[in-house]
Amino acid sequence: MSAQTAPRRTAAILNRLGSLLGLVVLCAALAAFNEQFRSFTNYLLLLQQAAPIAIIAVGQTFVILTGGIDLSVGSLAALTTVCMALMLSGGAAHEHPLSPWIALPAGVLLATFVGFVQGFMITKLKMPPFIITLGSFNALAGLALVLSNGSAISVDGKGWDWIYGGDIGPVIPIAITLVIYAVAAFVLGYTRLGRYTYAIGGNEAAVRLSGVPVDRYKISVYAINGFLTGCASLMILAQNLGGSSSNGQSAELNSIAAVVIGGTSLAGGVGSVWGTLIGAIVLVGVVPNALVMLSVSPQWNQVVTGGTVVLAVLIDVLRKRARR
Amino acid sequence: MVCSMCDPGEANRSTSLGRPERRAERLTNAWVKHYLKRAEICKEGSSNLVLDPHSMTTSAGATPLLAMQGIGKSFPGVRALSGVSFDVRAGEVHALVGENGAGKSTLMKILAGAYIADEGEIRLDGSPVRFNAPEDALAAGIVTIYQELNLIPALSVGENVFLGDEPRLGNSQVIDWAAVHRRSAELLARVGVELDTRVRVDSLGVGRQQLVEVAKALHRTPRLIVMDEPTASLGLAEIEELFRVIRGLRARGVSIVYISHRLDEIFAVCDRVTVMRDGTVVDTRTVAESNVETLVRMMVGRTLERALRAPKAATERAELLRVSGLTRRGAFEDISFSVRRGEIYGLGGVVGAGRTEVARAVFGADRIDAGEIAIEGRTVRITSPREAVRNGIAMLSEDRKAEGLVLGLTVRENIALTVLDRLARAFGFIPRAAERGLADSFIASLRIRTPSAEQLAVNLSGGNQQKVVLAKWLAVKPKLLIFDEPTRGVDVGAKAEIYTLIRELVANGMAVIVISSELPELLSLSDRIGVLKRGRMVAELDAATTDEATILAYAAAGQTA
Numbered sequence: 001m002s003a004q005t006a007p008r009r010t011a012a013i014l015n016r017l018g019s020l021l022g023l024v025v026l027c028a029a030l031a032a033f034n035e036q037f038r039s040f041t042n043y044l045l046l047l048q049q050a051a052p053i054a055i056i057a058v059g060q061t062f063v064i065l066t067g068g069i070d071l072s073v074g075s076l077a078a079l080t081t082v083c084m085a086l087m088l089s090g091g092a093a094h095e096h097p098l099s100p101w102i103a104l105p106a107g108v109l110l111a112t113f114v115g116f117v118q119g120f121m122i123t124k125l126k127m128p129p130f131i132i133t134l135g136s137f138n139a140l141a142g143l144a145l146v147l148s149n150g151s152a153i154s155v156d157g158k159g160w161d162w163i164y165g166g167d168i169g170p171v172i173p174i175a176i177t178l179v180i181y182a183v184a185a186f187v188l189g190y191t192r193l194g195r196y197t198y199a200i201g202g203n204e205a206a207v208r209l210s211g212v213p214v215d216r217y218k219i220s221v222y223a224i225n226g227f228l229t230g231c232a233s234l235m236i237l238a239q240n241l242g243g244s245s246s247n248g249q250s251a252e253l254n255s256i257a258a259v260v261i262g263g264t265s266l267a268g269g270v271g272s273v274w275g276t277l278i279g280a281i282v283l284v285g286v287v288p289n290a291l292v293m294l295s296v297s298p299q300w301n302q303v304v305t306g307g308t309v310v311l312a313v314l315i316d317v318l319r320k321r322a323r324r
Numbered sequence: 325m326v327c328s329m330c331d332p333g334e335a336n337r338s339t340s341l342g343r344p345e346r347r348a349e350r351l352t353n354a355w356v357k358h359y360l361k362r363a364e365i366c367k368e369g370s371s372n373l374v375l376d377p378h379s380m381t382t383s384a385g386a387t388p389l390l391a392m393q394g395i396g397k398s399f400p401g402v403r404a405l406s407g408v409s410f411d412v413r414a415g416e417v418h419a420l421v422g423e424n425g426a427g428k429s430t431l432m433k434i435l436a437g438a439y440i441a442d443e444g445e446i447r448l449d450g451s452p453v454r455f456n457a458p459e460d461a462l463a464a465g466i467v468t469i470y471q472e473l474n475l476i477p478a479l480s481v482g483e484n485v486f487l488g489d490e491p492r493l494g495n496s497q498v499i500d501w502a503a504v505h506r507r508s509a510e511l512l513a514r515v516g517v518e519l520d521t522r523v524r525v526d527s528l529g530v531g532r533q534q535l536v537e538v539a540k541a542l543h544r545t546p547r548l549i550v551m552d553e554p555t556a557s558l559g560l561a562e563i564e565e566l567f568r569v570i571r572g573l574r575a576r577g578v579s580i581v582y583i584s585h586r587l588d589e590i591f592a593v594c595d596r597v598t599v600m601r602d603g604t605v606v607d608t609r610t611v612a613e614s615n616v617e618t619l620v621r622m623m624v625g626r627t628l629e630r631a632l633r634a635p636k637a638a639t640e641r642a643e644l645l646r647v648s649g650l651t652r653r654g655a656f657e658d659i660s661f662s663v664r665r666g667e668i669y670g671l672g673g674v675v676g677a678g679r680t681e682v683a684r685a686v687f688g689a690d691r692i693d694a695g696e697i698a699i700e701g702r703t704v705r706i707t708s709p710r711e712a713v714r715n716g717i718a719m720l721s722e723d724r725k726a727e728g729l730v731l732g733l734t735v736r737e738n739i740a741l742t743v744l745d746r747l748a749r750a751f752g753f754i755p756r757a758a759e760r761g762l763a764d765s766f767i768a769s770l771r772i773r774t775p776s777a778e779q780l781a782v783n784l785s786g787g788n789q790q791k792v793v794l795a796k797w798l799a800v801k802p803k804l805l806i807f808d809e810p811t812r813g814v815d816v817g818a819k820a821e822i823y824t825l826i827r828e829l830v831a832n833g834m835a836v837i838v839i840s841s842e843l844p845e846l847l848s849l850s851d852r853i854g855v856l857k858r859g860r861m862v863a864e865l866d867a868a869t870t871d872e873a874t875i876l877a878y879a880a881a882g883q884t885a
Contacts, residue, residue: 192752193746199741202730209689209727210742210796211713269732 019278021262026282030290037293048170050285051177054277055232057255058184061223064259066221067201067268068122072136073255077248078257079144080111084154085243100160105293108230112250115226119219136150137252152227152244154235164238173235180228184273197221197300201268258283261312283308334497361461389414389579390548395444397430404430405603406653412548413885415577417570419590422600423623423815428583430713437461464544465547469537471556482508484525485540511539515569531562549573555589556813559675567593597618599623608876618641624817641665643701644835645804647686650695655681656859663804663835666824670850670867671839673879677838680722683806686711687719716803720793722812725771728793731782735774738761738781739836753760766795770825787818794825805829806837811845823849843872
């Protein structure tokens with residue numbers, strides 16, 4: 001490193017810390033205003049709340065980094081919880097309940113498979129991700145509705161609901177989320193799959209012409225996205241103890257918003273998973289929590305989260321313009 | 325431009341020089357001669373305009389149309405421009421030349437209002453102006469035509485010309501389409517083009533699109549048009565057409581700033597030339613008192629070493645690639661040729677003759693309909709670049725930015741892109757040290773000028789980007805390397821280096837295919853040259869006994885072997 005690039009590196013680090021700084025300022029302001037907010041337990045609860053969306057947003061980050069998008073993760077989460085609940089409760093007639101050790105992994109596998117199929121259609125049949133996942137968004141939600149017959153299928157969380165804390169506490173889902181983020185960051189930063197994820201988003205034609213089996217890696221990315229959505233569904237099921245078509249509602253928009261707040265470019269090729277984590281914490285952790293603490297009606301929730309996304313992107317745009 | 329090639333006297337002289345003992349001398353100077361020769365002819369053709377007293381003397385003393393004085397601009401860590409003074413007279417074509425990174429683009433972006441200068445002032449007709457945004461420059465009559473054309477492909481010619489300023493029916497919001505097409509046809513007529521203004525822009529060739537841009541610029545009644553590398557993707561006939569348009573604009577008093585890497589063009593259409601280097605102006609002088617060699621010396625700041633071609637040692641080396649009867653419907657038909665180890669095989673022909681298409685088919689990027697490819701005598705089926713790489717074939721695309729580099733990745737990541745499978749350990753983990761080592765060794769051996777392997781590819785100059793692409797391909801240790809337009813958009817200094825590198829590769833036994841539209845380049849690099857015309861191989865020539873005129877005759881004039 002020459003002396004010339006040193007200030008640029010500092011700038012890059014500051015830039016990277018920008019969204020973290022935003023999160024800290026936001027929390028500090030809320031803590032100053034509200035006594036309840038600044039309790040340690042509240043911070044834990046807030047992170048626990050954010051965990052499922054945060055996990056889905058990891059998969060969304062991979063997809064968006066390749067230059068794609070997935071609008072179907074919310075519906076897939078709903079369908080997955082319904083299927084898991086059906087298997088756990090033994091179907092509509094409660095005849096053959098399956099052990100959670102079979103039912104839950106089977107659900108995750110199912111979600112992975114859906115992601116794989118989407119990836120296959122996007123690469124081999126050359127269909128645009130937006131269309132495929134928009135179609136899936138409707139189709140999967142409909143399927144969840146059909147299978148659940150429009151009502152929640154309740155399940156017994158005994159022995160596995162610790163995944164969302166259960167009797168142990170919010171530390172578990174928080175730890176799981178952090179582990180997933182750490183693994184994802186490692187994959188993106190240090191492995192072949194991660195490198196190709198960035199490279200494909202940056203210039204797919206060049207990567208293909210470099211002799212890289214682009215389709216195989218893109219399919220992997222969509223399968224990973226399905227897998228992570230499956231994992232998040234498991235957490236959602238443990239949280240609600242019921243499989244329902246309303247589970248995972250708006251997960252697609254919230255996860256995309258978390259990715260965008262985290263500074264990942266929707267055009268692909270640029271971004272990081274840690275930014276996404278901050279985005280998810282702000283959007284589905286801090287903001288809804290703060291509204292409750294400040295006794296604002298939950299009906300305002302969507303207005304405020306929507307505003308947060310626009311504000312975050314606006315700040316980013318202004319920051320980039322200042323650098324010109 | 326074709327005229328220069330067909331000058332009978334020049335062609336004869338070249339042929340007589342073709343004897344072996346004179347060959348080396350001829351080849352080393354081939355490209356300079358090429359420039360000089362073309363320049364001579366072009367000047368002849370337009371001498372009345374170049375020596376027009378109006379542009380040469382009368383306006384010299386008067387206030388220039390544009391004067392930029394003491395312009396300075398810094399970016400974090402880089403001083404892009406310092407103390408630059410640049411002026412353009414009314415009705416003058418002013419060339420701006422310099423190597424990549426010399427500061428031409430920055431200066432022109434300041435003129436276009438895209439950047440704001442840190443110091444210095446801009447005067448228009450003698451009175452100072454301030455351009456804070458592109459709109460300000462446009463309002464002052466300064467229009468820039470960028471290398472990447474700013475047309476909307478799916479809209480019609482007329483819609484593009486009037487984009488943002490559509491004539492309305494009366495005071496309503498309804499667009500007067502009749503007026504759009506009538507007036508855009510008028511504007512196109514002023515640049516001497518007659519075409520249906522209702523056709524979509526993407527149905528036109530690049531040359532025509534360029535002229536649509538000029539028509540669009542004319543609609544703004546410009547006083548100064550900046551053209552950035554306008555001929556980069558044009559064929560010879562299209563370049564001629566553009567030159568005619570430029571001369572016409574000049575005759576009507578419009579000033580033009582002409583940026584180009586092709587020095588011969590400057591002698592063809594420009595009145596004065598300003599040379600930039602390292603963010604400063606080296607000199608401004610009239611074209612009449614310059615020549616290619618002095619311009620090149622000013623640009624690079626040193627005399628250019630022109631790589632001598634290595635004497636051919638073993639001509640009877642083993643055959644590496646044999647292509648027979650290769651056909652891709654609509655692109656090329658029945659192409660057969662072979663390349664030996666240690667040989668450079670040139671593919672010549674005009675733009676659109678099918679050279680790139682043949683190369684892409686050999687590289688597995690395009691499907692073939694018939695024919696066979698054999699590597700070292702063994703027939704292979706190559707259906708993807710991945711299989712080509714497995715068979716030891718690599719290709720440097722002509723469009724480095726679209727197909728060669730991932731601009732947002734670092735130099736290290738770009739170089740390693742082809743060999744991650746080899747570098748990767750368990751779970752696909754890429755050991756950073758191995759990757760760094762690979763990148764650093766190529767940065768050293770290819771003399772890639774970059775602050776470090778961690779620099780983003782987008783920040784490198786054209787020549788160094790090309791070296792990164794070369795490094796990426798050398799990393800797979802190919803047996804056959806295909807170069808499609810290896811020096812496009814590369815400055816003069818880096819060009820010579822790339823030639824040397826190619827020669828080193830063949831000296832070490834690699835087989836190389838070179839595609840080039842620059843005949844001197846093709847002639848001085850190749851051992852044999854296959855000439856394509858409309859998708860067919862019309863001649864295979866021994867580079868030692870042929871010359872530019874012969875190649876051109878086959879490529880353009882329709883002779884068949």
